[in-house]
Amino acid sequence: MSAGGDPRDRGRLVELVSQQLVGSERLMVGLAWLSPGEVHLLHHHPHADEWYYIIRGSAQFTIGDEVIRGEPGSALWIPTAVPHRIHNDHSRETLEFLWGFDRPRLDSVGIVWEE
Template structure:
């Protein structure tokens, strides 16, 4: 079987533009977030996949938040992360994955002053951030 370099089903992360609408006051601190698979760009019905790059030494982080309508997973491609899920905080390294149940508060920080953190993550049960829902503690919806 021979293959081609081009396909509607193939995504090159570096060709997707970073999301410039994500704001620090909503918890997105010094992050390059790219939405690789969504209902909008790939006609996904129940899956979102994204890639995040967090530079070292600038306190890059995704502050505590929850998704009322979706589960989430996060896989570390490179770097070292400090992951917060519920009442737990733990270190994640390249090759490790965290699972976050629906509606559980969670967050992520680059845990290194010298290494860039690169993650691949996804929502299950939603095709966009809007469908997944995004709630921060300051919203007062608890």
């Protein structure tokens, strides 16, 4: 599955826990990868909080007005409606991270592209 549905958006993701897969009623969890140079475009979710946990690689994460270097072991919180973006600015390593929402389905999260 592509990262976000916009053809300019990059990355790959899989759902691990969701209403569709396991009957979850309150959360969704997945795994994602961004290859070197790929960008998950600036966007926000009007109906859900989101989080990331970096497993491998590093990248530049923009969350609201803050730019953060995410590295293995970093946990990042994105409150509802806060714009966020990921740029794997590393030249050789794929970024691998867990992601999750406080909603059980992607169609209940909403996505508003900002770039």
